[in-house]
Amino acid sequence: MSSFVHLHVHTQYSILDGAAFIPDLFAKAEADKQPALAITDHGNMFGVKEFLNIAQKHPSVKPIIGCEVYVAPEGRLLRKNKEEATTCHLVLLAKNHTGYLNLIKLVSQAWIDGFYYKPRIDHELLKQHHQGLIALSACLAGELPRLILAGKMDEASQLVAWYKKLFGDDYYIELQRHKTRLNTQNAKTCYELQKQIEPHLLSLAREHHVKVVATNDVHFVNYEDAPAHDRLICIAINEDVTDENRKLKYTEEEYLKSSQEMTRLFSDIPEALATTLEIADKVEPFDLDRKPLLPHFPIPEEFSDANAYLRHLTIRGAERLYGQITPELKERIDFELETIAYMGYPDYFLIVSDFIQAARNMDVWVGPGRGSVAGSVVAYCLGITLVDPIRYGLLFERFLNADRISLPDMDIDFADDGRSKIFQYVENKYGKDHVARVVTFGTMAARSAIRDVARVQRLPLSEAERLAKLIPDRLPEKDGKSQIINIDNSLKYVPELQAALKSEDPLVSTTLKYARRLEGSIRNTGIHACAIIIGPDNLTNHIPLSTGKDKDTGEDMLVSQFEGSLIEQVGMLKMDFLALKTLSILKTSVENIKTNHNINIDINNIPLTDGPTYELFSRGDTVGVFQFESDGMRKWLRELKPTCIEDLIAMTALYRPGPMEYIPDFIDRKHGRKTITYDVPQMEKYLKETYGITVYQEQVMLLSQELAGFSGFKADSLRYAMGKKKPQEMETMKQEFLDGGKARGFDEAILKKIWVDWTAFSQYAFNKSHATSYSILSYQTGYLKANYPAEFMAAVLSKSRDNIEEVGKFMDECKRMELNVLGPDVNESMHDFTVNKHGDIRFGMAGIKGVGYRAVENIIQARQDGEPFRDIYDFVERINLNTCNRRVLESLVYAGAFDSFTDIKRHQYFLPFNKDGLFLDSLIRYGSKIQEDKNKDMLSLFGTGSDSLAPVEKPAPPHINLEVQEDFLKKEREMVGIYLSAHPLDRFSFEMKHFTNRSLQQIQEILDDGQYEEPFVAREVRVGGIVTNVTSALSRSSGRPWGTFTVEDYTASRKFTLFGKEYEQFLPYMREGEALLIHGSLQERIQYRRRGQDPKTVDGPKEKEFRILAISLLANARESLHSLTLNLNVENISGSFRSELVKVMTDNPGKITVHFILKDKSNKMAVKLFSRSHRIDLTPDLLSWIHKKGIEFSVE
Structure with missing residues (x-):
């Protein structure tokens, strides 16, 4: 048996400070035969449930639940500036379940009303919730060490006396010795301070009969982990590893030392080691797992209990939905209600039914059902679902099984634009302290770990990106199961990663080395978008809480400190309010x-x-x-x-x-x-x-x-x-x-x-x-798309406006459906996409970048208060120019929202007007002056105004210069996310139609869907588009250039990455604004293999990727044409038609052979001929003639 127990231990849940993974801590403690292990993360209990779950796998190591809390010496409610906001550390350990309940009260209250930069408690809270707790005086940041370092020995003595009186023999003075092997000043200072205060700590302990206890303030598992932990700290404080003067620096001794190491370290104070065993013996094991704690639904007085009320509501709903209740229906209802009563879930059904009804009353749309709950007739009768389980043969037992007790699974779909109202309703109904959201933890994935470590090591950004992108999106299956995408697994299949790990450049190799160690570390907390907890009473009676901000309302809300997968294990009722667009x-x-x-x-x-x-x-x-x-x-x-x-x-x-x-x-x-x-x-x-x-x-x-x-x-x-x-x-x-x-x-x-x-x-x-x-x-x-296509597609576009690729896809669908989508217009647009009286879809102004909700409201209100705006002058005279400021007006111009004022073109607004600025600025001054004069006129009616005002002259628009359309198209796209009035590809419409065979959206959907038509896979794919973004860089390891370019067509955009010879070959085409024709194919993605592995034996995912084979300019596409085929009906060929045909061919000479397919519909015959005397060039005039005659044609 070990002679030591670690009682001051920070896991990775001491976010961006602790680098110790809980399984590793237990494994090492068990190997060293340490009888117990504590968890004492900074100010939180995020990791407590995982800690207890892992402890079950190591029965020889007793888990001790604790927290290193932050104490505000002057009171948790006091708010000073950050520099004066002193917080001290205090280690609290739960001696038993009572202590645990008090600990969660303290930690929760620290977040709820003590949070100021950190969650803080104070002595007042300690007096209220100290039962069952053991207190340790903590590290150099503790209250006691800080008073000693400040030379306030009398106050230090008083503090020890206070804690001794409160905790009795459960208060201990903590000793730490981090004799560093580092040669840095910060690390040396830490140990010097520890030596400086130790005699005083021992003296105070003797004076007040308080025992001392040795701890090591553990932050990582092994000594070898210190450099990785150091990088974690640099990531947290955003400073470089090489900066020796940074704010925070550890000594490298804060690891889970063996009992032998701790014995050597405190050989002169053996009682400090023995105290750790004494404390561990005081701790009584307890379990947090329990049956569900269901809230109670308030029922009317005339009903005896929730079961009776549930039956009443069910029967009433059945009569409404089914009319007559048949014996078969009654039997089904009785069976379900009896099962619900047996399993103890009537309140659950009532609660869900209540907030769903409340949602409908608030005009928040609710889905017809989700998951197995649709199999319940009771749920159908209560309005929880809108699907008749009897009509569709759905089974209640699939939802609730009395032979296999588990919580009901009622996840509810709400319209995404109204879900926050339901969260608020539940809080108001059951009380804010009964309701909480659920925490989530953001961890460092493989790529982010590489980028983070690279940044603090000052590895060049281009090289960091290269390393990060070597992590594959998928890995081969192993034993029929998917492998986790992490650095270790990726190393088995990616030779370039293996080479990087062994690189002679230490920055490259250590980036991967430490990223491997930090991968999986918690980087931040978040709030689950859907999950909500409802408790029977104050949640801090059962679980630790933190706080967060509601992203929709900005209000403070309670958040559990246990994540969703663990929250139900401790008896909490968790439901998911899902947002369904x-x-x-x-x-x-x-x-x-x-x-x-x-x-x-x-x-x-x-x-x-x-x-x-x-x-x-x-x-x-x-x-x-x-x-x-x-x-x-x-x-x-x-x-x-x-x-x-x-x-x-x-x-x-x-x-x-x-x-x-x-x-x-x-x-x-x-x-x-x-x-x-x-x-x-x-x-x-x-x-x-x-x-x-x-x-x-x-x-x-x-x-x-x-x-x-x-x-x-x-x-x-x-x-x-x-x-x-x-x-x-x-x-x-x-x-x-x-x-x-x-x-x-x-x-x-x-x-x-x-x-x-x-x-x-x-x-x-x-x-x-x-x-x-x-x-x-x-x-x-x-149904809506088939019967009300314009109204449906307007709604689809409105709810997709934040996703440019989605909007592009749906705009393309509107074209296919022959629905016109018009650009924004100040005289017709509302907030969202709408359908006008002609059946056209009008772009909503809220979708314009830089035009906020209040500006749109103001424009709509001004329009409704008067009449449509006559011109731009009328517009600036009537709208609020504080709300619709210059930036808003500029965005409206670029988006084309003033195009209906046809006497002024977009570019004229940005031409110089006079020495005071552009024409747009003169319009703003004009509008402001008109509004100011109107206000003065109003005052003069009451005898407070001045003499009559001189008329304000309208600024005349500047002389029209040649407009560069593509510049304004770029601005239009910047404002609304897509090209509306025109598209840079419009001048290549012929090429896009006849030289491409797939859109970028179709390529992406095929790759995403995983379904490949083999004839398509086997043939060449041709896509066209405009280059919108280009990046180039040098590889640090090889020094060779590489780059990316993004191509956009009418439907989507796609980013291509090129290395080596491909980069050199296609570099001339990587220019923004260039219109390209890209030849490619769908090929199996290259599978990486282990060193020495036969390539034929690589078992990789059957995944395709789009590979570029050739690139050419769209402008040159017609040069490759060699054949034009015209499809002509014999009955339409007259003498005048033949004359016109000969003339148009003669007027447009070139190298293209003309073929004719002559069709005789009456005899169902077709003959193919070609012109020996004419070869043509496919000019705009020739194409115009073909289109005018309505002739079908094809080119090769």
Whole structure:
């Protein structure tokens, strides 16, 4: 048994200060036979639950829960400037569960009302919450050492007396000795100060009969980790490792020393070592895991309890939804209510039902359902879901299983523009101290760790980026499982990383070395976007809390210190309020329809048999349709040609890795190309809707009941065992299934075949409840797109305006749908995209960069108070020029919002007007003067004004110079994110149509989707676009140049990275503004292999990438043309037509051969000829003539 226990230990949860990972700490403590180990992170208990969980794997090491709190000597409520805001350290350890509860009270209160730069407690709080706690006087930053260093020995003595009186024998004076091996002044000073105060600490201990205890202020695990920890500190304070004068420097001795090392260090004070064992013995083990602590829902007085009230609401809802309650429906409701009561969850249902109803009352749209809760009739009757589980054959047991106790899973979808209202409602309903959000931890991933370490080591940025980008996006599977993307795993497959680790340049090699060590360290905390905790009483009675800011409202809110995966283990009820953009799109679409057509659409009661909607799905015209917009899904929809909601539900379930292979069979069976067969006739009842294929988990559950007599709960247990691949449970259930099936008269061989089929598909079988709920959402979006296309696409664009690539994609879809999208206009635009009286979509002003909400409100209000603006002068006369300041006006000009004032062109606003500035400035002065004079006129009505005012002369626009359109297109794109009035590629419209075969958006969707059409993969891909960004750099290791360039077309942008010969070859084309034609192909991404590994044996992911083969200028594309083919109908060829044709060919001579395909529709014949006497050049005049005549043509 060790003679020492570490009682002052900082894990990685001492954020950007501790570099000790909890598993490593326990492993080392256990190896050294240390009987216990404490966790004492700075001001928080973030790591406590993980600490206890890891401790269970090391039963010989007792876990001790603690915290090194910050103490405000003058009181936690006092706020001074940062320099005067003194905080001191104090180590507190929980002796028992009572101590733990007091510790979470102290730590929580430090955040809630003591936070000032750091979370702080004070002596007042300690007096209230000291029971069950052990106190240690802490390091040099403790209250006691600071008083000693300040020479205030009387105050130091009084302080020890105060703590002794409060804690009795549970107060200890801490001794630390960090005799450094470093030669730096900071490190030496630390040890000198420790030596300086030690005699005084010992004297005070004797004076007040307080025991001393040895600690080591652990911040990392091993001595060898000190350089990595040093870099972590530099990352935290944003200073260089080489700066010896930086603010914070450790001694390199703050590691988890062995008991032997600590014994040597304190050999002269052995009692300080023995005290560590004494303290560890005082600590009573306790467990934080507990059953759920459910909040209580306030019920009306006339009901005896929550169960009675829940039944009342359920029956009332059933009568509303079903009309007559049949015996079968009553049996289902009774069964569900009895199960809910047995499991103790009636309050849970009431709470969820209440805030969903509140959301609807506040006009916050709620999804029809999510997950397995859609299988509950009670949830349907309460309005929690909008999906009838009886209509769709959904199962309650899939949601709640009394044989397998677990918390209900009711994650709720809310419209993303209203979810914050629901958070506020829950806080107001149950009390702010009953409700909290959930913390998240941002960790250093491989690339960020490399970048962070490189920065503090002053490795050149270009080299840091090169190293970071060597980390692959995916790694080969190992034993059928995905490998974690980290530096260690990447080193096995990337030779360049291996070379960097062994580089002769120490900056390069140490960057990787220390990044490996720091990878996974916690870098910051955040707040989970969706998760919320609701407790039965004040949450600080159960868990430690911190605080944060609501990003939507800016208000302070409580945040748990345990993350989501751990919060439920300690009994907290966690629910996810998910933000679903689709709901906001639906809501905005319905509002647009009401505005334009005066039709009220109840989206939850639209017919599910609408012909145009299924035609839209059958055509695959589902860009913008929830869940159904990927290229791969659209391809399958065109083959499936869905005719009912059940087809969409099945596609939702099947279109995933794994079950996707069943889609062709599913389609063939639907269309009668394959025979639908069933192993036994009884299976048809449950498999008919999916054409004999087992698609859903619920089908397995229902069939196990039908064929083997399983109960609903046992059927769900079977589903669970199959999905989780639990072999022992599966074997037991297999025998039960076979025995039950044989007892019902089924052949054993058939039963075994069914079992084999189930086990093969069980890992792919999908939750039908979720598929149904989300397919209804998909249908709703499809219905609106099919029946109200402009209103729907306006909503889609409004909710996508922050994503340039999304907006580009949807603008392209509008063009395909022949919907006009007009640029912003001060006389017609609202905040978001809207549909005008002509059916055109108008860009919203809120989407213009630099034009804020208040400015748009002011413009709209001025328009509504008077009339449309007549011209720019009228505009500046009427709007508030403080709100719509120069920057706003400039943005409006660049975005084209004044283009309807046709007498002034965009560039004129920026021409010099006089010595006082540009024409735009003169307009602002003019508007200000007009408004000022109006105010003076108003005052004169009351006898307080001056004499009559001279008229203000309108500034005349400067003389028009030649406008450079592309410069203003760039500005337009900068303001609204896309090109609206025109596009730099417009002058290459012919080339883009005839020389490219894919858009950049299509390339990206194919790569993202993972579905590749082999004929497409095999052939050359041609894309065109404008170069928008170029970067170049030199590789530090090789000195060779490399670079990136970004290309944008009408639909998307794509960044290309070039190295070596490719960089040199294509460098001439890497110029911003250049219009390029890029030839490439989809190829398998290069797989990295271990040194010495046969390339043929590399087992990498089957991943494709777009590789550039050649680049040329779009402007030169026509030079490669050698053939023009005109498709002519014989009946349209007259003498005058022939004359025109000959003339236009003669007028445009060149090298291109002209071919003719003459079609005779009456005889269904076609003849191909070519002109021997004319070769042409494809000039604009010739193209104009071809288009004017409506002739179909192709080029080669």
